[in-house]
Amino acid sequence: MTDPIRDLWASQPIAPLRLSPEELGRRARHLDRRVRRRNALEYGAGAIPILVFGAMAIAPVEPLMRLAAVVIVLGVLVVVCGIHRRAGASRAEDWAAPILDHHRAQLVRQRDALGSVWRWYLAPLVPGLVLLFASVWRNVHDTAGASAATARIIPPVLIAAIVFAGIHWLNRVAARRLTRAIAALDRRS
Amino acid sequence: MSRDNPPSEAPRDRLYTEAAEAFGPALARLARAVERDPERARDLEQDIHLALWRSLDGFAGDCALATWTYRVAHNVAASHAARGARTAPFVGLDAIAEFPAPDDPERAAGTAQALDRLRALIARLTPADRSVILLYLEGLDARQIGEITGLTTNYVGVKVHRIKALLSRRFTPGDQP
Numbered sequence: 001m002t003d004p005i006r007d008l009w010a011s012q013p014i015a016p017l018r019l020s021p022e023e024l025g026r027r028a029r030h031l032d033r034r035v036r037r038r039n040a041l042e043y044g045a046g047a048i049p050i051l052v053f054g055a056m057a058i059a060p061v062e063p064l065m066r067l068a069a070v071v072i073v074l075g076v077l078v079v080v081c082g083i084h085r086r087a088g089a090s091r092a093e094d095w096a097a098p099i100l101d102h103h104r105a106q107l108v109r110q111r112d113a114l115g116s117v118w119r120w121y122l123a124p125l126v127p128g129l130v131l132l133f134a135s136v137w138r139n140v141h142d143t144a145g146a147s148a149a150t151a152r153i154i155p156p157v158l159i160a161a162i163v164f165a166g167i168h169w170l171n172r173v174a175a176r177r178l179t180r181a182i183a184a185l186d187r188r189s
Numbered sequence: 190m191s192r193d194n195p196p197s198e199a200p201r202d203r204l205y206t207e208a209a210e211a212f213g214p215a216l217a218r219l220a221r222a223v224e225r226d227p228e229r230a231r232d233l234e235q236d237i238h239l240a241l242w243r244s245l246d247g248f249a250g251d252c253a254l255a256t257w258t259y260r261v262a263h264n265v266a267a268s269h270a271a272r273g274a275r276t277a278p279f280v281g282l283d284a285i286a287e288f289p290a291p292d293d294p295e296r297a298a299g300t301a302q303a304l305d306r307l308r309a310l311i312a313r314l315t316p317a318d319r320s321v322i323l324l325y326l327e328g329l330d331a332r333q334i335g336e337i338t339g340l341t342t343n344y345v346g347v348k349v350h351r352i353k354a355l356l357s358r359r360f361t362p363g364d365q366p
Contacts, residue, residue: 005356005357006328008300009304009307012221016213017209017216017234017238018209018213019209019238019242024205024239027235027239028239028243096247096261097260097339098260098336098337098338099267099338100338103264103317106268185317
């Protein structure tokens with residue numbers, strides 16, 4: 001017995017793509033070049049703070065400021081490595097996995113990346129920032145006293161805390177949404 | 190040497206040619222169903238072919254070539270759809286019954302309009318329901334759909350039953366020329 005809807009579906013006027021293996025190879029290499037360029041741009045963004053704080057680390061500044069610059073550079077390197085590791089996991093996707101398994105693996109990977117943003121994206125920058133604020137506080141303290149130093153340091157500390165907390169909170173909300181999506185997927189399979 | 194030019198290139202190329210020959214039309218229909226913009230649908234179809242060709246390096250014959258091909262194609266399509274799903278959230282098959290009918294019933298009388306409506310319906314579905322309905326439309330049975338999606342055959346059977354009921358309600362034979 002024929003199914004009119006299936007017949008309708010099969011009757012679509014389409015012209016399937018015809019690609020030779022040579023053409024696919026060429027397109028694959030083109031795609032790889034684009035991915036490498038995009039990655040270079042992303043890592044290039046990390047190079048800016050490395051250059052700025054790297055220059056500060058070798059400049060004639062006081063030792064605490066120099067230490068802060070070195071620790072910030074190390075923190076940025078840890079963040080860039082984290083981005084690189086997660087991009088690698090994304091490229092290693094098993095496209096031939098059953099659809100639900102593949103979809104679930106994608107959601108889990110995204111959930112884990114978002115849920116751990118504090119650990120791999122924010123925390124590595126905290127020690128350097130704390131040292132930087134301490135260095136600024138001490139410099140002001142030496143010239144204007146403790147009250148002036150504290151007044152000077154509170155606004156940037158507050159701004160940094162709010163920005164970090166905001167990034168953490170937004171990512172946790174997104175991770176929780178993905179956890180619910182994973183649970184819904186598990187219930188139906 | 191590049192991963193895309195291994196010494197044993199021939200088996201992958203032979204498998205790809207076989208798969209493209211047998212399932213090329215289904216891959217094109219999948220791309221059109223997931224991406225409504227014709228140019229982007231063509232890009233998606235190309236992405237599917239590229240992912241399929243690359244994936245076939247790992248094909249060891251543990252499943253049928255058809256199963257492998259449909260899995261890769263639907264996974265690529267689902268990733269594409271997920272990237273574009275920010276403005277219109279997906280809905281389950283059960284919620285589709287609530288969709289409004291076309292404003293002008295006469296306009297829906299042609300094949301093209303019926304296909305448009307069908308594609309619009311499919312594009313709104315969750316990835317799993319979308320795959321089930323598309324594989325059903327491609328003529329696959331519940332066992333094959335289960336193998337491709339990872340859903341149990343019984344679950345797919347229930348879904349297919351609902352799909353048939355939904356489609357017979359929404360797309361009566363009068364919709365076609």
